[in-house]
Amino acid sequence: MKTPSVQLIEQLETAFIAQQNSARACAVAAYMKNRFPFYGMEATIRRNIQKPFVVALKSMENRAHRWELIRDLWAKDEREFHYFAQDWLNTWPNKWMDEADADELKWLISQQAWWDSVDTIASNYLGKWAQAFPEKARETFEEWRYEPV
Numbered sequence: 013m014k015t016p017s018v019q020l021i022e023q024l025e026t027a028f029i030a031q032q033n034s035a036r037a038c039a040v041a042a043y044m045k046n047r048f049p050f051y052g053m054e055a056t057i058r059r060n061i062q063k064p065f066v067v068a069l070k071s072m073e074n075r076a077h078r079w080e081l082i083r084d085l086w087a088k089d090e091r092e093f094h095y096f097a098q099d100w101l102n103t104w105p106n107k108w109m110d111e112a113d114a115d116e117l118k119w120l121i122s123q124q125a126w127w128d129s130v131d132t133i134a135s136n137y138l139g140k141w142a143q144a145f146p147e148k149a150r151e152t153f154e155e156w157r158y159e160p161v
Contacts, residue, residue, distance in 0.1 A: 017081045020065060021088065027061045028053065028092055040091075047126055048091040055095075062096050066103055075108070079116050086123060094129055102136045109144050114152045117141065 014022075028051045037052025044050075053061075072078050085097040097120075117138050121130050142149035 017077070017084050020068075020081065021084055021093070024061070024065055024093070024096065025088075028058070028090070031057050031061065044091070044126065044128070048094075048124070049089050051090055051092050053092070058092055058095060059099070062099060065096070066100055069100060070103075073108070075110060075112075078104070078108070082116070082120070086120065091128075094124060098129060098132045098136075101133070104137070106140065106144060109141055111145050111148045113137075113141055114148065118152075118156060 031051065031053040033052035035052070036054075037050040040050045040052055041048065072081070082097045082101060085093045117133065121133050121138075
């Protein structure tokens with residue numbers, strides 16, 4: 013039996029494939045120095061595809077399940093899955109924030125890292141997290157400063 017995470021990702025993948033634009037995918041991949049494959053859809057199309065998934069995920073209050081889905085999305089090759097993970101992460105209400113998110117955020121910004129994901133995560137969710145947990149943020153950022161990526 014497939015987990016809800018796997019089912020969601022399969023449905024999302026089907027929707028992405030239906031809107032795939034191979035010519036644009038090659039151009040976007042080249043712009044990103046061929047670090048990731050792309051489906052090549054425009055951001056507005058991707059966001060429209062994502063909307064019902066984001067709405068469905070509003071009820072996912074279990075922290076472990078949320079981060080499992082983020083990691084599963086991040087494990088996919090195509091960059092659009094990473095963009096979905098980032099977009100969804102940025103919709104999380106403040107009440108879902110936890111001090112322990114630092115470990116997950118560090119993992120995200122160090123895996124399949126490139127300017128687009130690092131900038132988005134750092135300037136959005138990580139920034140909100142640092143404001144919510146200023147003491148933990150200072151301690152965490154000091155540790156990160158001296159750790160190899």
